[in-house]
Amino acid sequence: MTEQLTHSATLPAIRVRPLLTAGVVAGPLYVVVALAQAFTREGFDLTRHSWSLLANGDLGWIQSANFVVTALATIACAAGLRRALSPGRWASRLVGAFGVSMIGAAIFPADPAMGFPAGTPEGPGVITMSGIGHLAVGAVGFLCMVAACYVVASRFSREGRRGWAVYSRVTCTLFLGSFVGIASGGGAAWTTIAFVVGILAIWTWLSLLSLNLSRNAA
DSSP states (O other): OOSOOOOSSSHHHHHHHHHHHHHHHHHOOOOOHHHHHHSSSSTOOOOOOOOGGGGSSSSSSHHHHHHHHHHHHHHOOOHHHHTTTTHHHHHHHHHHHHHHHHHHHHHHHHOOOOSSSSOSSSSSOOHHHHHHOOOOOOOOHHOOOHHHHHHHHHHHHHTHHHHHHHHHHHHHHHHHHHHHOOOOOOOHHHHHHHHHHHHHHOOOOOOOOHHHHHHTOO
């Protein structure tokens, strides 16, 4: 991952770097805000509850705002990727779609379930149109991010940047596996924990990619 990455010489760095900086901070911002809630909100269990459930309850607005702010930073990052990886059209579109999906996640909160928020009955709970919408936009967004990661990996592979190519493929495979696991695991603790690991991995990848591109922008 120490290879020098291709940058676009068509725009001044001062216009590209702020966009890529948004990509550097998007993941850490989302993770820190989500974990701060996870450790402080009554009844939330990281081994049982997905972070999307934090959008419920009296303090649910915090997670909804977290979705929106992170989404805007991710969309800005997508614009930066289009320039820094020029031509990086597909990677940009896919990362941008992931950002848009996070806005959708804020508009359609996940249904209360598994005893959260406090007072909610155990079990999967009642499925509403909001919950269906949340699952749908989430699935589309996650798959777009997986595709973006593979697209970037293919580009690096063609350019002989083996370190970044391997890292990108491992990351997106891990993230895809964790998504499939939580989608089919029936609420098992291991699938929830694996998905958290997948989320951390994909956000770390985007942050490191954005940081490297930003440092090498002309």
